[in-house]
Amino acid sequence: LAPPTQCQWDTLNFFCGGFCSPTIDDNTISADILSSIPWTHQPFCVDALSNTEARKLCVYSVDTFNENTGFSLIATPGTAAHLVSTGAVHHGPATWRSRHFINYGGRPASDNTDLAYKINQVVGKGIGVVATRLIKTSDVFMVSFPAMIVDNSLIPSLFNEGSSPTAEGPRLFQRALDQLTDRERLTSLAKSWGAKNLHVVDDVIRTNAFGLEIDGRGHKGLFPEIARMNHGCDPKKAHLPLISASIRYDERTLGMIARATRDIKPGEEIQISYIPLGLPQASRARALRNWGFECTCSLCTAPPADREASDSRRARLGEIRRTFGAMTAGEVRLTYNEFRALSHEIVSIAERERLTTMMVEINQELTRMWYQAGVYDEAVRYARTAVKSAKAYSDTRTEFFQGLRRNLIILEGLAAEA
Ligand SMILES: C[S@@+](CC[C@H](N)C(=O)[O-])C[C@H]1O[C@@H](n2cnc3c(N)ncnc32)[C@H](O)[C@@H]1O
Structure with missing residues (x-):
């Protein structure tokens, strides 16, 4: 086998299994490169923005993406090359065709007759997503592909209230928008329509974007169908998870995947959590x-x-959790019984608070800590619960889920030997 090609932007050669994409910007485009990239527009770049560490940001667009609705990326050339080399920019549309989960702007896709939801007005919240038939626990009911992904450095105003948006921002936003085939899919999410001097893309990002990481850099993604889901928790039924659906970004396809964390009845509004689970009231409100x-x-x-x-x-x-952090850092030592009591307590609080999707994280943490303490049968117990909880809302084909399974098998082996 030939050694994998080294990517210019990937100095550790971490991602390139022989499928490399060159970094391109508006100066480096050439005929031979053009044949190997998916972008359908020449990159449009601006140099060193004053308030960011990115040396260059470019707009990349592919108008055939997602059944010709189009996709624009505002990112560094390195991020763009990374995304291309993962195959995601090519894979998105194929995945869309094989999975009929999309309904954009309230208009059903033409070959899609059996959607599990509709996008409708809901009382007091504008538009929302409502189940049209029974959605069973762990069913994927929607996959939404991005209209736009934007490097975080372009939207500092989002993190630093009062600071003025980057001067180049509106120019890049406009270019990225102009190069989309279906602009309305994105602009229909806007609230203020140009009020407050905000570019429409900036406006949409403020209340509709999801944070995601690409190649170690923070970005905001606009997934117009998923963005129609409102924030909310469910009626107080102690045996049900607090939130009815969870979402996950799939970097292989760029899809944002929504999955039911419990059975959802026809007519019910499907809601997600916009904020991390487990926060107290004041932090939630903030x-x-x-x-x-x-x-x-x-x-x-x-x-x-x-x-x-x-x-x-x-x-x-x-x-x-802070005590666990201190234990891991070696700052706190607990006896076996103290640690056991804390392990039981944290699981019972998460259950009581119906933080179902957080159970994976907690059980994973407990698995690691019991393993590090050398108590393998306890580690196995938590590893089993982590796998069981993950099954309820994550795709069992993901590397994440397979990793949990592998850990369990290894720990079972260690426990049997001990
Ligand atoms: C991501 S969008 C959700 C879709 C939006 N309702 C629409 O009409 O397009 C977020 C916006 O929806 C509204 N929203 C979301 N959850 C809400 C809730 N629980 N109560 C009231 N408004 C909500 C807020 O205006 C928020 O800025």
Whole structure:
């Protein structure tokens, strides 16, 4: 076998299994490169933005992406090359054809007759996503592909209130928008329509974007169908997860995948969490301010005594996790019994707070810690629960899930030998 090709931008040669994509910008384009890249427009670049560490940001577009709705990327040439070399820019449309999960702007795709949801007006929240038939726990009911992905350095105003947007921002946003085949799919998400001097893309990003990492850099992705899902938690039924759906970014296809974390009945609005699970009330309210609405879900509007009880459980959960961090760093030592009691306590708090999708993370952490403590039968117990919880909402073909399974098998072997 020939050694994998070294990519200019990939000095560790981490991603290139022989399928490399050259870094291109508006100066380096040539006829032979053109035949190997998916972009259908010449890159448009700006140099060293004053307030970012990116040396160059370019707009890349491919208008055949996602059944010709188009995709624009505003990123460094290195990020663009990385995305091309993963095959994602090519794979997206094929995946779309094989999975009929999309309905954009409320218009059903033409060959798609059996969607599990519709995009509709919902009381008090603008547009939302409503189930049209029974969606079973762990079913994928929607896969949305990006209209645009933007390097975080272009939107500093999002993180630093009061700072002015990068001067080059509107120019890049406009170019990226102009090069989309279906612009309305993105612009229909806008709220202020040019008010406050905000470019329409910037406006859409503020309340609709999902954070994602590409090749170690932070980006914001606009997935117009998934973006129609509102934030919310469910009626107070103690045996059900607090949130009815979870989403996951699949870097192999650029798809954002929505999966049910419990059975969802026809007519129910499907909601996700915009913020990390497990936060207490005040932090939730602060975090949600970015989206400009007051949380009215069952947890936020529960009687004060219930909210306080929930807050103190969540504060305790945070405290235990910090203790685990200190243990890992070697700053705190606990006895076997103390650690065992804390392990039980954190799991029972997460269950009580119905933080179902967080159970994987917690059980994974406990697996690692019991393994490091050399207590393999306890590690096996938590590894089993991590696999079981992950099955409920993640794709079992993912590297992540397979990793959990492999860990379990290794630990079972160690426990049997011990
Ligand atoms: C990602 S969009 C969701 C789709 C949006 N409702 C629409 O009409 O396009 C986020 C925006 O939806 C609204 N929203 C989301 N969850 C909400 C909730 N629980 N209550 C009220 N408004 C909500 C807010 O205006 C928020 O900025």
